[in-house]
Amino acid sequence: xxxxxxxxxxxxxxxxxxxxxxxxxxxxxxxxxxxxxxxxxxxxxxxxxxxxxxxxxxxxxxxxxxxxxxxxxxxxxxxxxxxxxxxxxxxxxxxxxxxxxxxxxxxxxxxxxxxxxxxxxxxxxxxxxxxxxxxxxxxx
Amino acid sequence: xxxxxxxxxxxxxxxxxxxxxxxxxxxxxxxxxxxxxxxxxxxxxxxxxxxxxxxxxxxxxxxxxxxxxxxxxxxxxxxxxxxxxxxxxxxxxxxxxxx
Numbered sequence: 001x002x003x004x005x006x007x008x009x010x011x012x013x014x015x016x017x018x019x020x021x022x023x024x025x026x027x028x029x030x031x032x033x034x035x036x037x038x039x040x041x042x043x044x045x046x047x048x049x050x051x052x053x054x055x056x057x058x059x060x061x062x063x064x065x066x067x068x069x070x071x072x073x074x075x076x077x078x079x080x081x082x083x084x085x086x087x088x089x090x091x092x093x094x095x096x097x098x099x100x101x102x103x104x105x106x107x108x109x110x111x112x113x114x115x116x117x118x119x120x121x122x123x124x125x126x127x128x129x130x131x132x133x134x135x136x137x138x139x140x
Numbered sequence: 141x142x143x144x145x146x147x148x149x150x151x152x153x154x155x156x157x158x159x160x161x162x163x164x165x166x167x168x169x170x171x172x173x174x175x176x177x178x179x180x181x182x183x184x185x186x187x188x189x190x191x192x193x194x195x196x197x198x199x200x201x202x203x204x205x206x207x208x209x210x211x212x213x214x215x216x217x218x219x220x221x222x223x224x225x226x227x228x229x230x231x232x233x234x235x236x237x238x239x
Contacts, residue, residue, distance in 0.1 A: 052182060053182065056155065056178060056181070056182040059162075059174060059175070059178055060155065060158050060178070063159075063161055063162035063165060063166070063175060063178075064158060064161070068165060068166075070166070070171060071235075071236050072168075072170060072171050072233055072234060072235065073233070073235065074233060091216070091220065092213075092216040092217075093216075095177065095215075095216035095219050095220050096177070096180075096181050096212065096215065096216045097177075097181070098174055098177050098178045098181060098182070099174055100174075101170070101173055101174065101177065101219055101220065101223050102216075102220050102223075103170075103220070103223045103224055103227050104224055104227060111227075113170045113173075113223060113233060115171055115174045
């Protein structure tokens with residue numbers, strides 16, 4: 001499709017290959033089709049993007065500040081999310097937000113490295129977590 | 141449309157330059173990875189959206205959006221793997237002396 005050639009050889013090859021890959025992976029894929037869940041995740045993305053924009057500006061300010069006023073630290077964050085996929089989404093969101101990076105994942109906690117207090121507060125306040133809990137509440 | 145795409149690309153370039161400065165200025169691998177994540181999540185976004193606007197509506201826009209989606213899936217994974225490897229290798233994060 002992406003090569004913009006719609007003749008039968010390309011379409012047929014693509015069909016065969018994609019079905020083969022799907023068939024090989026069908027046994028152990030956690031992503032069962034669940035359209036309400038996916039709809040909620042798609043609604044979650046613009047919110048996350050707004051957070052990314054805000055914290056990007058904050059990190060930019062930190063980097064360009066002449067005195068480099070950073071105070072990096074490791075923080076432990078307990079999480080109440082039970083679903084592994086929800087924890088993955090939380091870890092990815094934290095890492096994608098500039099200023100915070102997930103350093104280690106344990107079954108019920110995350111170790112997060114934060115660039116300064118304001119970035120750290122993003123994670124410790126549990127805003128992202130409650131948003132994700134909302135996404136997953138009725139999705140199961 | 142052209143002007144809009146130029147604005148987007150210039151904003152993206154600004155964030156890329158800031159990220160490069162950050163990698164040079166920050167003290168250790170943990171804080172440097174924050175600067176790198178600035179590149180990924182905001183610099184590349186503005187650059188690619190600018191390119192998509194420049195391209196207009198065509199097949200290439202879908203390719204650019206696919207690149208963007210893949211980037212947003214991979215970058216957290218790679219950043220997380222790097223930082224976790226550094227942590228497990230026993231590197232201590234740099235801290236303010238006073239605290």
